[in-house]
Amino acid sequence: MAQELWQIAKPYGRPRLFETPEALWDAFIAYVEWSTNNPLTISDTRSQKKSDIKAEKSQRKQQTERPLTLSAFRLHASIKREWATFKKDYESKGEEYCQVLQAIEGTVRNQQVQNALVGNYKENLVARLNGISDSIKQEVSADVKAKASMSVTEAKAFLEELENKI
Numbered sequence: 001m002a003q004e005l006w007q008i009a010k011p012y013g014r015p016r017l018f019e020t021p022e023a024l025w026d027a028f029i030a031y032v033e034w035s036t037n038n039p040l041t042i043s044d045t046r047s048q049k050k051s052d053i054k055a056e057k058s059q060r061k062q063q064t065e066r067p068l069t070l071s072a073f074r075l076h077a078s079i080k081r082e083w084a085t086f087k088k089d090y091e092s093k094g095e096e097y098c099q100v101l102q103a104i105e106g107t108v109r110n111q112q113v114q115n116a117l118v119g120n121y122k123e124n125l126v127a128r129l130n131g132i133s134d135s136i137k138q139e140v141s142a143d144v145k146a147k148a149s150m151s152v153t154e155a156k157a158f159l160e161e162l163e164n165k166i
Helices: 021-037 070-076 083-091 095-117 123-129 152-165
Strands: 040-049 055-064
Touching: 021 070, 021 095, 070 083, 070 095, 083 095, 095 123
Parallel strands: none
Antiparallel strands: 040 055
16 A cells, blocks of 8 residues: 555654755655655546446546655655745755756656646646746726716716727
């Protein structure tokens, strides 16, 4: 039986200190190996036709790749602080730490985006997690000023004026 992440993380004590960039990278590699060796089991309920009249629902369980996330890495490595705070603290320790932190973030982002591209993960969730936006900003401005209290005739004239501007 695979261990759950919450069973591995220690909820007490001081956050693990990474004395070297290599120790931080080794902790990340341990997380990736744990993630690979502990896939998620999902239930898939689909209708299967046994005859034209009757359809029976069957439940299939299948294993799927566990997504890499910075939150799960923090739990696995017993990092008690938020990722941004942790990253800021370790970036101040030198360029070597910065490179390892960038490699960790890049690996997680790459795994998420690649799996979203092939349909394994929801694209909109991966976009949100990684700050990717595919939106269009539209601005509408009007030089028309509405009065707080208008008569029905004034309101109709105001609406017609707006429609003409649009």
